Every structure is written in structure tokens, then in C-alpha cells.
Amino acid sequence: MTNLQDPSLYVNRELSWLEFNERVLEEATDKTNPLMERLKFLAISASNLDEFFMVRVSSLLRSKNLIDNPIADASGMTPEMQLSAISRRVQEMITKQYSCFTRSLLPAMEKEGIRFLTYEDLNATQKDHVDTYFNDVLYQVLTPMAIDQSRPFPTMNNRTVNIFIELAVDKDAPFVRGVEWNETKSRWEITEERPVGRKYAIVQVPTIVPRIVQIPAENLYSEVLYTEVENRDYILLENIILAHIHKLFLGHTVTRTALLRVTRNSDIDIAEEEVEDLLDEMARSIKGRRWGEPVRIEKSKGMGKAATKLLEKSIGLSSSEIYEISGPLDLSAWLSFASSSEFAHLRNKPMKPHPAPAFLDEPNMFDVIRKNDVLVHHPYMSFDCVVRFVQEAAVDPRVLAIKQTLYRVSGKSPITNALIKAAENGKQVSVLVELKARFDEENNIHWAKLMEKSGIHVIYGLIGLKTHCKVCLVVRREDDAIRRYMHLSTGNYNESTAKIYTDLGLFTCRETFGQDCSVLFNVLTGYSKTSDWQKFSVAPIVLRSALLRHIDIERKNAEEGKPASITARMNSLSDIELIQELYRASQAGVKIRLLVRGICCLKAGIAGISENISVSSIIDRYLEHSRVFIFENGGRPRVFLSSADLMSRNLDRRVEVMFPIEDEALQQEIISIMEISLSDNIKRRIAASDGTYRKPSRRGQAAVHSQLEHHRRAAESYKNRKEKLVFLPPTVKI
Numbered sequence: 058m059t060n061l062q063d064p065s066l067y068v069n070r071e072l073s074w075l076e077f078n079e080r081v082l083e084e085a086t087d088k089t090n091p092l093m094e095r096l097k098f099l100a101i102s103a104s105n106l107d108e109f110f111m112v113r114v115s116s117l118l119r120s121k122n123l124i125d126n127p128i129a130d131a132s133g134m135t136p137e138m139q140l141s142a143i144s145r146r147v148q149e150m151i152t153k154q155y156s157c158f159t160r161s162l163l164p165a166m167e168k169e170g171i172r173f174l175t176y177e178d179l180n181a182t183q184k185d186h187v188d189t190y191f192n193d194v195l196y197q198v199l200t201p202m203a204i205d206q207s208r209p210f211p212t213m214n215n216r217t218v219n220i221f222i223e224l225a226v227d228k229d230a231p232f233v234r235g236v237e238w239n240e241t242k243s244r245w246e247i248t249e250e251r252p253v254g255r256k257y258a259i260v261q262v263p264t265i266v267p268r269i270v271q272i273p274a275e276n277l278y279s280e281v282l283y284t285e286v287e288n289r290d291y292i293l294l295e296n297i298i299l300a301h302i303h304k305l306f307l308g309h310t311v312t313r314t315a316l317l318r319v320t321r322n323s324d325i326d327i328a329e330e331e332v333e334d335l336l337d338e339m340a341r342s343i344k345g346r347r348w349g350e351p352v353r354i355e356k357s358k359g360m361g362k363a364a365t366k367l368l369e370k371s372i373g374l375s376s377s378e379i380y381e382i383s384g385p386l387d388l389s390a391w392l393s394f395a396s397s398s399e400f401a402h403l404r405n406k407p408m409k410p411h412p413a414p415a416f417l418d419e420p421n422m423f424d425v426i427r428k429n430d431v432l433v434h435h436p437y438m439s440f441d442c443v444v445r446f447v448q449e450a451a452v453d454p455r456v457l458a459i460k461q462t463l464y465r466v467s468g469k470s471p472i473t474n475a476l477i478k479a480a481e482n483g484k485q486v487s488v489l490v491e492l493k494a495r496f497d498e499e500n501n502i503h504w505a506k507l508m509e510k511s512g513i514h515v516i517y518g519l520i521g522l523k524t525h526c527k528v529c530l531v532v533r534r535e536d537d538a539i540r541r542y543m544h545l546s547t548g549n550y551n552e553s554t555a556k557i558y559t560d561l562g563l564f565t566c567r568e569t570f571g572q573d574c575s576v577l578f579n580v581l582t583g584y585s586k587t588s589d590w591q592k593f594s595v596a597p598i599v600l601r602s603a604l605l606r607h608i609d610i611e612r613k614n615a616e617e618g619k620p621a622s623i624t625a626r627m628n629s630l631s632d633i634e635l636i637q638e639l640y641r642a643s644q645a646g647v648k649i650r651l652l653v654r655g656i657c658c659l660k661a662g663i664a665g666i667s668e669n670i671s672v673s674s675i676i677d678r679y680l681e682h683s684r685v686f687i688f689e690n691g692g693r694p695r696v697f698l699s700s701a702d703l704m705s706r707n708l709d710r711r712v713e714v715m716f717p718i719e720d721e722a723l724q725q726e727i728i729s730i731m732e733i734s735l736s737d738n739i740k741r742r743i744a745a746s747d748g749t750y751r752k753p754s755r756r757g758q759a760a761v762h763s764q765l766e767h768h769r770r771a772a773e774s775y776k777n778r779k780e781k782l783v784f785l786p787p788t789v790k791i
Contacts, residue, residue: 059644059666061637064133066666068658068748070631071113071139075146077655078105080676080742080750082150086157092165093395093403094678099157100392106147107216107320107389110353114143115322118352131633131658144377155384169403170288172274176300179292183272187292191301194266199298201305204257210371211259215321215349218262218295218386221356223255223313223364224306257364259317260305262295268390270294289399293385315360318386319372322349354379355386405678408768410439410556414778422449422564423533426542430720431564434730435548436679437771440555443529443562444471446544450531451479457539458485458532460578462524466504467553473504477511485532487514489581491524516582519712522597524581526700526714527562530574541571545716547683547698558682559764561698561727563718567592570716581712596701596713601634603715604703607688607695608638614691615646622648622689624731628682629656629702643669652734654681656704662746672744675737677764685731686715696724730767737763 068076084090085099120127120136129135134142163173179187201222202211213219262268274290295316302311351372358381360368369376395404415431416422422445425431433442448471450456459479466473473488480486490505492498509515518524527546532539548560573593580587580595587598594603608623615621623642630636630651636659643649649670651657661672675681684699701713718724734741739762742750 059640061640061666062131064129064131066640066660066663067131067633067636068660069130069132069134069139069142070656070658071109071117071143072146073631073656073658073748074109074113075143075150076748076750077674078102078109079150080674081105082153082157084676086153086161088161091404092162092169093400094405095157096162096166096391096395097404099154099162100389100395102150102154103388104392106150110320111215111323111349114140115324115350115352117143118322118350141377148380151380151382154388155382158388159384171400172288172290174272174290174292175296176292179272183274183290186272187270187297187300190270191297191304195263195294195298196301196304198263198265199260199305202259202261204259204367204371210367213259213317213319214261215323216318216387217264218268219317219319220260220262220295220298220302221315221317221360221364221368222258222260222302222306222311223361224258224309225255225312255312255363256309257367258306260298260302262298266294268294268387269394270297295385313359313361313364315364316357316382316386317368318355319351320353320355321351324349352378355382356380357382357386408437408678408765410436411771411775413438413442414774416442416445417775417778418782422446423453423531423542423566426564426566427540430567430718430723432718432720432723432726433562433564434767434771435555435560435562436557437559437768440552442564443544443546443550443555444475444552446531446542446564447472447475447479447529450533450542451475451482451484453533455534456484456531457534458487458530460487460528460530460532460574461550462489462491462526462528462581463501463504463550464491464525464527465549465551465554466500467551468500470504470550471552472550473508476513477508480508480512485514486512487516487578487582489516489518489524489578492517514582519581522710522712524712525707526577526595526712528574528577528714530571530578540566541568541574542566543570543574545570545698545714547685547700557678558680559767561683561685561730563698563716563723567719577714592717594697594699594715596707596711597709600699600701600713600715601632601708604635604686604708605638607686608635608642610690611647611688612638612642612645614689615642619691620689621646621691622650624650624685624687624728624735626652626681626683626685626731626734627702628654628684629704631656631658631704632708633658633705635703635708639670640666643667650735652681652731657744657748660746660748661744667746673735674742674744674750675734675740675763676742677740679764681734685727687728687731694724694728696727698727733761733766733770734763736761740764 081098082102085095085102087095117136117140121140127136176187202208204210270292272290272292274288299314302314351374354368354372354374356379369379413431413433415425419425447459450459459476461476476486476488488508490501492501492505505515505517527549529544531542533542543566544562544564546560546562548555548558569591573590576587576590577593577595590599594600611621611623630653639649639659644666647669651670651672652675653672654674657672659667659670659672661667661670684701686697686699688695696718697715698718699713699715701707701715707713718727738753738755738758739760741753743753744750
């Protein structure tokens with residue numbers, strides 16, 4: 058019998074995540090992508106690495122330092138082994154990032170008239186412009202921070218760019234005061250001496266002004282295009298400061314400079330059982346995030362050995378945690394630049410979302426939902442229908458109550474504004490705001506306070522759990538009864554991310570769903586405990602067991618010779634118990650197709666273990682975010698949508714919901730969506746048994762670009778519905 062505990066059967070979670078980020082980086086190196094799309098993907102890969110260090114690497118460092126005998130993970134790697142492997146893999150990735158930036162993207166931008174110059178490259182007019190900018194603006198906000206006996210190594214803010222300066226003191230420099238430890242008297246004493254030798258200082262590159270500074274440029278005549286090319290010249294803020302750095306250290310000679318950037322532990326860990334007010338404690342913790350323990354240092358070339366030793370000693374990191382960069386620090390800064398409206402011609406042509414056909418020209422959404430369940434596929438279909446659902450409920454005189462979960466909301470959220478309006482209109486409004494949504498805590502706190510002031514009942518979740526499910530319940534009085542209308546989704550109630558995340562949502566008023574919804578909110582807002590769910594599978598109560606049961610049914614069906622298959626889509630797959638059950642199902646002959654965007658600890662294609670499992674990943678202009686589970690069920694498919702990924706945290710430490718799609722037409726629509734994605738041979742990568750990924754062969758096959766096809770189908774559905782409405786005969790009243 059195969060030992061499914063064998064570490065060789067699993068990919069380490071952190072290394073799998075790095076493989077995901079490698080796929081993001083591949084989009085930056087892919088010359089078939091428009092130039093600014095490539096720059097965007099490069100910036101995203103850098104931003105992803107920042108978050109990886111702030112959360113995952115910091116957790117590993119904590120385990121390494123605090124646990125005497127750390128336990129190895131399923132792949133057999135201890136925290137120390139993982140940190141070592143991460144360091145090597147990240148160094149390879151950084152080399153690729155900067156090779157792509159300096160050798161491919163910068164030259165490509167220059168061909169488009171977009172030039173990044175150093176101070177030495179500037180002409181006289183440009184130098185005058187930059188000099189004036191430094192003297193009038195930058196000089197006023199820069200703060201040089203000396204490093205000596207009385208002024209220890211300054212604390213650099215998280216993810217800020219800093220300039221490290223080495224100074225030689227001029228012979229005619231004035232006397233300066235210093236501090237020395239007197240061993241005889243056992244005390245610090247102020248001394249006055251002529252400074253000699255090397256001294257060090259740090260200057261933070263300010264974040265209150267743009268990092269990328271546009272400077273006057275002249276149009277150039279292109280000998281290639283035989284036409285005048287509109288030129289745009291830019292200089293990085295740190296290059297302006299470096300050119301004038303001597304002005305900050307009069308009486309000293311700047312002998313060497315280098316750029317530094319520190320990444321700090323930004324994971325918030327609160328003992329929820331011990332705090333009196335979670336909201337206040339979370340607000341305090343957010344403020345302290347930028348001062349977390351350092352987990353990575355990036356530095357440019359040029360720092361001397363003595364300065365490097367000082368850096369290691371002062372920051373408390375080893376040489377393996379310091380990364381030398383061959384180029385400008387913080388490539389994530391280019392994300393906003395690549396997104397500028399000036400460069401629209403160098404990006405993908407926008408794919409405009411189409412209105413959801415079911416609600417087209419329908420004055421009342423509740424009338425539509427009462428007749429049929431409605432499936433929406435974002436961003437191919439507009440998120441406006443979700444916003445409209447809450448807005449209509451807010452002003453509908455028949456609506457009695459609205460209950461909703463909010464995990465990540467936008468800065469100017471129309472949904473929260475609609476909820477506030479509903480409360481002002483006298484409706485019973487209850488909202489669960491998840492304060493622990495990582496890196497959105499501050500925004501969620503802002504909205505929570507605002508909603509409380511408007512009379513909304515705001516709940517901050519359950520102790521020890523994150524509430525990650527996406528549920529909106531509207532209770533409405535109708536002629537025949539009280540009816541519950543729901544929106545259930547795989548994605549957040551955020552109209553901004555809904556433009557770039559692919560998600561599926563369901564509008565329904567099925568009574569059994571409504572009963573489960575009411576029970577769910579009673580659990581979230583009160584003290585109810587239940588396992589009596591009619592349609593929902595809710596984590597951490599029954600979702601894990603439900604998934605294991607469905608997998609087991611497929612395994613038994615395969616053993617009995619019945620049709621057996623599993624098709625699923627998720628962001629991450631790392632839960633070992635579920636992976637082992639998938640291995641057992643594969644061994645029994647179940648055909649398993651998985652679309653996993655990010656982390657995947659399962660190894661596909663291993664003989665005798667997972668030869669019936671295929672794993673694919675799609676990285677494209679939209680972030681693949683939906684969670685779909687399809688079980689063949691002996692020829693009677695069961696189709697589910699969920700907010701949960703197959704990770705231990707989702708199944709055991711979060712409130713998640715998996716719900717069935719019961720309308721057969723909608724089941725087929727979801728199955729069709731999955732088949733299109735699985736046939737993608739443009740942006741899909743296929744996992745090998747060693748955890749690496751490759752693009753599928755297109756030999757003899759027509760090109761299938763799934764996201765473009767999803768958009769085409771949404772456009773066609775909208776067009777057909779619109780034409781049908783145009784040709785409907787007018788209603789004749791007698």
C-alpha cells in the first residue's frame with residue numbers, strides 16, 4: 058500500500074507560491090503582451106514578493122527563532138530549510154526581474170519615446186528644472202540622519218527607499234560633540250574632538266512626492282519611423298537627491314552612496330480572547346505595522362564591506378537575508394506608472410463589462426429573481442447588478458431587513474453607502490465587517506465606524522475566526538408571504554476589484570437557501586450553534602467533511618465502474634487531508650482536473666498516485682479568483698460555488714460557505730465556463746510532477762484564449778437579450 062505521508066508526494070507551500078510568482082513574472086517577459094502590460098506584471102511580481110516576505114517569511118522566521126524543535130511540513134522541510142530554499146529561489150527571481158527591466162523593458166520604452174535618465178544624462182534645461190525642484194521642494198522635506206554613538210542606526214520605515222551615505226570628514230571641519238563610554242567612571246561622557254575617518258548617515262527618499270518625476274523633453278526625429286516621436290523624459294526621485302546629496306552634509310565629503318529598502322513583518326497577531334475592544338486593538342496594531350521586525354533588506358551595489366557589516370549588525374539580519382539589487386529598488390512603484398492614461402495605447406484594449414442580461418430593462422430586480430435563479434460572471438458581466446441589488450433594497454418600502462458580510466470593500470464603496478441609506482430609511486441593517494482582512498484593516502475600520510454612526514448593527518466577527526464568506530440577505534414583505542432574497546458569491550463586495558477579479562455570483566430566493574442564510578447570520582451575530590444546514594456547507598463546521606464526502610462518493614463510483622470525475626477551480630490547494638483524499642480518488646480511477654491559480658502542494662502525474670490528476674494555472678489580465686467544485690456524481694453532476702480555497706486556514710479557521718447550483722441551465726453554464734478555461738492554450742500553464750509549470754502545446758490546435766472567450770460569450774448573451782427585448786410585441790391592455 059502506498060504511503061501517502063511520503064514527503065516526496067508534496068510541494069512545499071512557500072516554494073509553490075514562488076512558482077506562482079514566477080508565472081506572473083513570465084507575463085512580464087512575454088513579448089506578445091503589450092509593453093505596459095509587461096511592466097504591470099513586473100510590478101505585480103515585485104509587490105507580491107513584498108507581501109510574501111511581510112507575511113509568510115516573517116512567520117517562518119518566528120517559527121525558527123521561537124520553537125526549539127520545529128516540525129517539518131508535509132514536504133519534509135523545517136522552517137530553516139524553507140528559509141534557505143526561499144533565499145536561493147528569490148535571488149534567482151530578482152535576477153530575472155531586473156534583467157527583464159533593464160535589458161528588455163527600458164529599451165522597449167525608449168523606442169516608444171519614454172526615457173528614464175540619470176542626472177548626468179540631462180541637458181542644461183533639464184538640469185535647471187531638476188535643480189530648482191530640489192532646492193524649492195525636496196531640500197525642505199529631506200531629513201539627513203547621522204549614525205554615531207549618540208544617534209543609533211535609524212529605524213527605516215517599511216518598504217521605503219533610503220539612501221545610505223558614507224562620509225569622509227574634511228580636515229578643516231569644525232569641532233563636533235560626541236559621546237564616549239568612560240570605563241573608569243562607568244558612565245557616558247560628552248567629548249569634543251575633531252572628527253576623522255568614515256561616518257555614516259541615512260536619508261529617506263520622501264513618499265509624499267512622486268517617485269517618478271517627469272522632466273521637460275524635446276521631441277526626437279526617428280530615423281526608423283521617419284517621423285517625429287513625442288518624447289517623455291523621466292528621472293527617479295532618488296537620482297535627483299543623489300545628485301545634490303552634498304548639500305545635506307556641508308563640511309563633509311560624500312565618498313560612497315547606496316540605496317536601501319527594508320521589508321518588515323506586517324502580520325497582525327492579536328490575542329482576541331484577551332482584548333476588551335477588538336476595533337481599538339486592531340487600530341493600534343495597524344499603526345505599529347511599519348515598525349515590525351525586519352525580514353529582508355534590499356540594497357543597491359556600491360556599499361562597502363564595513364558599511365555592510367554595520368547594516369547587518371544594526372538591522373539584525375544575516376547576509377542571506379540581504380539582497381543586492383542591480384537596478385532601482387522597489388519595482389512595484391512602476392505599477393501606477395504603467396497604468397497611466399498617457400500609455401493606454403501600450404496596454405491591452407479594455408474589455409468593457411456588459412450588463413447582466415437577466416436584469417436588462419427590468420425595473421425591479423426582485424421580480425426577476427423570484428422567477429429564476431440568476432448567475433453572473435464578473436468582470437465579463439458588470440458588477441453594477443450587485444450594487445443595484447443593495448441599492449434597490451435600501452429604498453424599497455417592502456424591504457424589512459438587510460444582512461450582509463463585508464470582507465474587503467473599496468475606499469468609496471457604493472454598497473456601504475446603500476446600507477447606510479437603508480438604515481436611515483428605517484430598515485433593520487446588520488453588517489459583519491471583518492476587521493482582520495489583511496492589508497484592508499484600516500479601510501474596514503473606517504467603514505465600520507461610519508456605519509455604526511448611521512444606526513447599522515455592526516459585528517466584528519467571531520473570536521479566533523475570519524469571516525470570509527460573501528453573503529447578502531434581503532428580507533422582503535410580499536403579498537403572499539415574507540420572502541428572502543440572496544446574493545451569494547465567490548468574490549468580495551468591492552466594485553473596484555470586481556473589474557479585475559474573475560468571480561461568479563448567484564441571485565436566488567430559494568426558500569431552503571433563505572433558511573440557511575438566516576441560520577448563518579444568527580451564528581455570526583449571536584450565540585447560535587448548529588450543524589443543521591439544508592443546502593449550505595459552512596466552515597469551520599461542516600465544509601471539510603462535505604468536501605471529503607463528495608470526493609469519497611466519486612472514489613466509490615469509480616470502483617464500481619460508474620462515471621466518476623472531479624473538476625475544480627480555486628486560488629490555492631494546500632490542505633494535506635484533502636490532497637490525500639484526491640490521491641486516493643485518483644488511484645481508484647477518478648479523473649480529476651484542477652485549475653489552481655496560486656499555491657498547489659499536490660503533485661500531479663505521479664505513476665500509481667496521481668496519474669489521473671491534472672493541475673493547471675491561468676495567469677492573465679484578470680486575476681482568476683472564483684472557486685468552483687463539480688462532482689460527476691454518477692452522471693448527475695453536482696455543482697458548487699464557494700468562498701473557500703482548499704487550505705487548512707479556510708476550512709478550519711474561517712467562516713466560509715459552499716452552496717449548490719440547483720438550476721440545471723446554470724449548472725451547464727458553469728460547466729461550460731470551466732471547459733473553456735481548461736482548454737486555454739494561450740495563458741494556461743500545466744503543472745509537471747516536480748511542481749514546475751509549462752505552457753501546453755498548440756500544435757494542430759486552434760488558439761483558445763479563455764478570458765477573451767468568456768468576454769465574447771458575455772457580449773453575445775447581452776446582445777441576444779437586447780435584441781429579444783427590441784422585438785418583443787407590445788402589451789395590449791383590454
